[in-house]
Amino acid sequence: MDRHAPSTRCAVITPQLSKRAARAGSDRRSPEARLEEAVGLAAAIDLDVVFKGLVLLSEVKPATYLGSGKVEEIAGIVQAEEVGLVFVDAALSPVQQRNLEKAWSAKVVDRTALILEIFGSRARTKEGTLQVELAHLNYQRSRLVRSWTHLERQRGGFGFLGGPGETQIEADRRQIGERILRIERDLEQVKRTRALHRTSRKRVPYPVAALVGYTNAGKSTLFNRLTRAEVMAQDLLFATLDPTLRAVDLPHGTRVILSDTVGFISELPTQLVAAFRATLEEVIEADVILHVRDISHPDTEAQAADVRDVLTELGVDPEAGGRVVEVWNKIDLLPEDERDRMVNTAARADATDRPTLVSALTGEGADGLLDRIESLITAGRVMLTVTLPAEDGEGLGWLYRIGEVMEREIGEDGLMRASLRILPERVDLVKRRFGAAQVRTEV
Known part of the structure; x- marks a missing residue:
């Protein structure tokens, strides 16, 4: 996106299903927190959010996702605010997306499309770029259906399904399929190269400590603090995409490789879970996993649960004491009484599960965290x-x-x-x- 061009005026809509209709586990965070996260996603791609709103639903409508009354109401807001793009924080079908675009006379993107766009703008390495393109192509392929607007004019003809339009769909699908195969081959080569790098590190041998956490938990700021590196660290969702590795000498001489990884997020698009598995192999192979939490965030517990879910999907036991350490970051943002409560909570925890409290911004607790990493890595040596x-x-x-x-x-x-x-x-x-x-x- 051209940063010199005017930002696109955007409306953010977060549908909230009633508890009866909601999926299990989707009510971990409040509707207000979900809306704020959606606004954060829009801001991460430089959209100018001129309207944000929650829409309560008793059920999902097959044609438009939202009820007809809400669709009309939002159409008025889109017109009045001169909105060029509406971000609906849900997974829309191609039909729902197309119908909403007609009703609102504006571009409509869903959660998957926006996160893909963010990842595309953040990718810097060859691997990151390939992974984003692979995810984009899988998303596009799922949208090759007869309801596409550009195929409407081609529907006459012969056969049960109708003529040239279907031929165009098949041509598009074939081209996408061929490109996907090429990218998967390229990624397989990248994966082999990374495996060779890991093998060479094991021969050295340098243990690996991987930072994981919900997006915007402060991982990159902590990474910079511990390594004195200058990785991009901003108050943005998904500020870090490509994994970054740096060697760190711990207090008593042990050298480790510290790995900064992409932030996790709730309801991560399935295309990205598959495409970014290679990136997260550093986590699977790590000797120590540092689960960085923004302890000042009102939804810190829900975010932590989402991270544990992803770790479990990767085959990592998030409760594995001695390998997974919770790092409670941003303690500098806590009121004094809340901070004291957190310190007491950590002190009462079992030694193997005890969280480490830090402020990546001020450096408080960083030395203690390095000591903790060293004690875990050298245990048993x-x-x-x-x-x-x-x-x-x-x-x-x-x-x-x-x-x-x-x-x-x-x-x-x-x-x-x-x-x-x-x-x-x-x-x-x-x-x-x-x-x-x-x-x-x-x-």
């Missing part, structure tokens, strides 16, 4: 002291590759003693390489 000739650079390099060398010194006898932390299953490798007599296990 063994400390060894290996004695080797001072000139054995090859042997020392080997130790660096298979463990974490904490310190080394050369004694008066001319021998080097290297202290390292290592996985228990690698102790025998060290003993075979240098001889058991040269390896001492620290208690």
Whole structure:
């Protein structure tokens, strides 16, 4: 979108089904919070929101999703406010979208289309661009139906379904299908490359800590705080799309790879869940998962539940103490009494499940979080002291590759003693390489 052009005037409509008609789990957050999130989605793509409203529904209408009275009412608002685009925060069928566009004389997009547009504007790497295009194409393919406006003029002819219009649909579908296959092949190559990178990191070996969380929870700001990097961090939904990796040295010398990932969101379009699975492989493979929560948000519990749902879909147990850590971010925004309550709640929690409180913006709690990451990653590792000739650079390099060398010194006898932390299953490798007599296990 051209940032110098005037922003499109937009109306945001959030349909709210009655509790009787609503899907299970869809009432985690209040209607007002859903509307504000929808406005945030529109703002993330630079739309000028001139009207926002909740529409209560007893049932979904097959033709227009909304009832006829509401459709007419919104048509008046669209005309009065000179709205060029209406964002309906729901999953619209092609027929519903087309009928609403006719009724309102404005472009209509649903939740899937808007999120796809946001992701398209955020993608920077080849992988991110391919994934967005794949999701777009799958969405377009689902919309190739006879009700498309541009095919209406071609419906006469022969056969049971009618002539040239169907031929055009099939041609469009074939072209989209061919492009999807090409992108999937390209993504498979990207996936193999990422797998090779992960394999090489395991040989180093650097453990991985992945940041996950609801979109706009402050992951990128925290990532920047911990790594002193300059990843895009804005008060926008989906400010980060492509995964970013940086090496971080923890307080006692352990080096880890920190991974910043795309933000999760409720009711993420199915096309994106499939297309972005490769991006989230960093999460699946991570040694530690940091679930970053905006603890100041009124819907923080609902957002956390949505993140846990996605982790479960990825095969990660969100309750796995020792691997998944909740990071309660933005404590600087809490009133003092609420902040004290959060501190007490965290202090009473079991040690393995205890959340870590931070402010990514001010840096408060960041050192404690790094200590927590280090304690989790090094839990179960063994400390060894290996004695080797001072000139054995090859042997020392080997130790660096298979463990974490904490310190080394050369004694008066001319021998080097290297202290390292290592996985228990690698102790025998060290003993075979240098001889058991040269390896001492620290208690």
